[in-house]
Amino acid sequence: MLRLSALYRYPLKSARGETLRQSPLDELGLAGDRRWMLVDEASGRFLTQRAVGKMSQLSALWNVAGGLTLSAPGYSTLDVALPGKDEALRGVTIWSDTLRVPDAGDEAAAWLSAFIGKPTRLVHVPPERARLTQSGYGKEEDRVAFADGFPLLLIGQSSLDDLSRKVGRELEMLRFRPNLVIEGGEAFAEDGWKRIRIGEVEFRLVKPCSRCILTTLDPRTGERSADREPLTTLKTYRERDGEVMFGQNLVNDGQGLLEVGMPVTVLE
Incomplete structure (x- = not known):
């Protein structure tokens, strides 16, 4: 069974994240x-x-x-x-x-x-x-605060586990700055989802997330990996049209409350 296993909020863009047990959703994603x-x-x-x-x-x-x-x-x-x-x-x-x-x-x-x-x-x-969110994806009225392109980012825990095995060391989830972490599915199962429901709220997965040099920074120290990992390994099996993809951008349709442990239903 799929479930929401972690919630993260980043009040200030590119500063440290907060680990949450629950959070309301508003018109721009996590409150x-x-x-x-x-x-x-x-x-x-x-x-x-x-x-x-x-x-x-x-x-x-x-x-x-x-x-x-x-x-x-x-x-x-x-x-x-x-x-x-x-x-x-x-x-x-x-x-x-x-x-x-x-x-x-x-x-x-x-x-x-x-x-x-x-x-x-x-x-x-x-x-x-x-x-407005990045043109060409989602609905014309979708909006975003100061996130790069979309209100929310989702990563499957199995996807990170798969990457960690390939890199040869355990990688921190915060290195990738997701809002929602889902566990219970196969690695990169989220690539095939179009709509999901968590609690009473539905979400649209609108675009894979292209990754940059920021993923090579240790989230605790800010130091860059000398071996440029995990970007180096991601390029070997997650590169699409010149971009390295890891995670899915999504938009919430409606408002409500999210709480760690909630079941996740794939609607499409």
Whole structure:
């Protein structure tokens, strides 16, 4: 039987993830997931671990009021309030999308600039200002916060186990930054799913997830694997049209509550 075996949330894009037992779903995926982002102060371009590896050491915990609590080794904790949806709008760029979103203020910017090592701003995306998902997949009205292309990412536990065996060492699931982990199926069974139900919520699997150099970073230390694993091994059997695929992007149709242990039903 398939079941939901793990839930992860990433309140701040590319910072540390949170392990959850349960989470509500809203119109943009898991409540509080990747609603915040760091941008270069001068250009407004988004920052991630791809270029700033030390972001793996940055903790940003979401609270029910929508704000963040920032912490990092050697830095005092900082509580950041949720800005108003139309306050202090800043132009930002994430991949090919440009949008205007609320800035979290100077205190958060000073804290993060000291940590990152260059002028940095913290921004938030309210639902009203969310982006459209990647063109050509899903429905035209599907929206996403600051995740790369889609609201949610699913990985089968058996798929990771298969990759770990091929690499020759156990790999951490957080290396791949999923939201949902499913156990009970065969390796890469999720490649063939189109629709699933967890609890009372249905999900559409809209596109395989193409992987990048970020998978070679140790999620605990931010250090890059000298052997470029697991990307090197993934390329030997998961490359499609020049891209390395691992995991499935999905969109939730409706809102509800997810809890670890819930059964998963493949609808299509």
